[in-house]
Amino acid sequence: MIKAGVPARPRSRGRAGRRPGGPDTRGEILSAARAEFAERAYDRASIRAIAGRAGVDPALVHHYFGTKEQLFLEAMELPFSPPDVAGEILTGPLDGAGERAVRTFFAVWGDPVRRTPILAMLRSAMSNEAAATLLRQFARRSILSRVVAGLDLPDRELRVEAAVSHLIGLALMRYVIKLEPLASIPDDELVVLVGPVIQHYFDA
Amino acid sequence: MIKAGVPARPRSRGRAGRRPGGPDTRGEILSAARAEFAERAYDRASIRAIAGRAGVDPALVHHYFGTKEQLFLEAMELPFSPPDVAGEILTGPLDGAGERAVRTFFAVWGDPVRRTPILAMLRSAMSNEAAATLLRQFARRSILSRVVAGLDLPDRELRVEAAVSHLIGLALMRYVIKLEPLASIPDDELVVLVGPVIQHYFDA
Numbered sequence: 001m002i003k004a005g006v007p008a009r010p011r012s013r014g015r016a017g018r019r020p021g022g023p024d025t026r027g028e029i030l031s032a033a034r035a036e037f038a039e040r041a042y043d044r045a046s047i048r049a050i051a052g053r054a055g056v057d058p059a060l061v062h063h064y065f066g067t068k069e070q071l072f073l074e075a076m077e078l079p080f081s082p083p084d085v086a087g088e089i090l091t092g093p094l095d096g097a098g099e100r101a102v103r104t105f106f107a108v109w110g111d112p113v114r115r116t117p118i119l120a121m122l123r124s125a126m127s128n129e130a131a132a133t134l135l136r137q138f139a140r141r142s143i144l145s146r147v148v149a150g151l152d153l154p155d156r157e158l159r160v161e162a163a164v165s166h167l168i169g170l171a172l173m174r175y176v177i178k179l180e181p182l183a184s185i186p187d188d189e190l191v192v193l194v195g196p197v198i199q200h201y202f203d204a
Numbered sequence: 205m206i207k208a209g210v211p212a213r214p215r216s217r218g219r220a221g222r223r224p225g226g227p228d229t230r231g232e233i234l235s236a237a238r239a240e241f242a243e244r245a246y247d248r249a250s251i252r253a254i255a256g257r258a259g260v261d262p263a264l265v266h267h268y269f270g271t272k273e274q275l276f277l278e279a280m281e282l283p284f285s286p287p288d289v290a291g292e293i294l295t296g297p298l299d300g301a302g303e304r305a306v307r308t309f310f311a312v313w314g315d316p317v318r319r320t321p322i323l324a325m326l327r328s329a330m331s332n333e334a335a336a337t338l339l340r341q342f343a344r345r346s347i348l349s350r351v352v353a354g355l356d357l358p359d360r361e362l363r364v365e366a367a368v369s370h371l372i373g374l375a376l377m378r379y380v381i382k383l384e385p386l387a388s389i390p391d392d393e394l395v396v397l398v399g400p401v402i403q404h405y406f407d408a
Contacts (some may be wrong), residue, residue, distance in 0.1 A: 002334070015212075021335070021341055030252055041221070051311075062316065064304055119397075122330070123330050123331055125311075125381060126326070126327050126378060126380055127331075129328055130293055132380055132381055132382065135381060136381050136382060136383055139381070140381065140382065144383075158386060158397060159397075161377060161383050161385070161386040162374065162386065162397055162398060162401070164377070164388065165368040165370065165373035165374045165376065165377040165383075166373050166374075166401075167373070168368045168373045168376060169368075169369035169370050169371070169372045169373020169376070170366065170370075170373070171375070172330075172369065172372060172373070173365060173368070173369040173372070173374075176329060176336055177329060177336055177339060177340050177341055177343075178340060179343065179344070179348075179365050179369075181361055181362055181365070182362060182365040182366065182369065185362065193359075193362060193366055194366060195364075196404065197366070197370075197405065198402055198406045200404065201399065202399045202400065
């Protein structure tokens, strides 16, 4: 997994019209992306509209950030790569997928710097319908669909969603509610405790 | 499980000193209880201090509300009985405990009126350290300890906490993030999907 770069602090400019990339263009695109995602959620947001908001050519947005998914990850400062996460879970024998899911998930969440922006998204989603829609659409398009596509099981969408719900619940208990002893056991013990349980969702 | 009565709307009064129960005394005790729990969390809050805040005799608080736990449930408008929840999970063969846990949990969460105050507590806990402490202490003292006490398993605290984390994660995905298809399957299907997985935490 890679750490996405920390975006430049956005600032607003009054200037309209397309222009080439300047020193603050990157930050302005990220700021425009945050506005677009907040307003139209993930599925309906577009690079074209984001470029329009920032007053630049869509090609420049692609040049700086790549795909809509990559732009979203940078705009939200999300410190993981969804293809890598899916790959780590799916690569290897299926009967180790439960343990790999727990290990991969907590490799990100166990790091306070990396979990902070994810927790911020979850927190927003809990108190704001639009933020919940954004998180749901991103999670489906970006991570869940990749894991689901790599499995050949009945009810695979339900199973993956149930597995993820367990991991998210564990993260809440460990890092927010801080329920002991669950909050303090090392990740290795968590893998032993939870891995075989998550594995059930990967067994036909 | 029983629905706790909806408390009277609190209003503040300037009067000090102990006095007998009047028409608003119940509401004032509930208001004092909310202040005490918010300030001192669950373990350190006391009926005596709550009575002091409300300017009444502690015996009157006991008379109206019973134990500290019962007062907490009414003050937070939590619409379930922790002894009943624990009883429903623990009563019957251990190899049905997973399914009973899922069924009991979603009988409360599936009802929008009943889940609203629980969700409100969880939401507060996510953005406020004191609220997280309150929720953690209440959950431990009230529900988790009863379920843990009824089990004869190694690592039973960890297992119960992991099981609860799964249920909480599912509730978030179904009722807040609204991830489909998980959000829309009937409770009966959820019991079939998740019950055997939770059961793993109840197997030695």
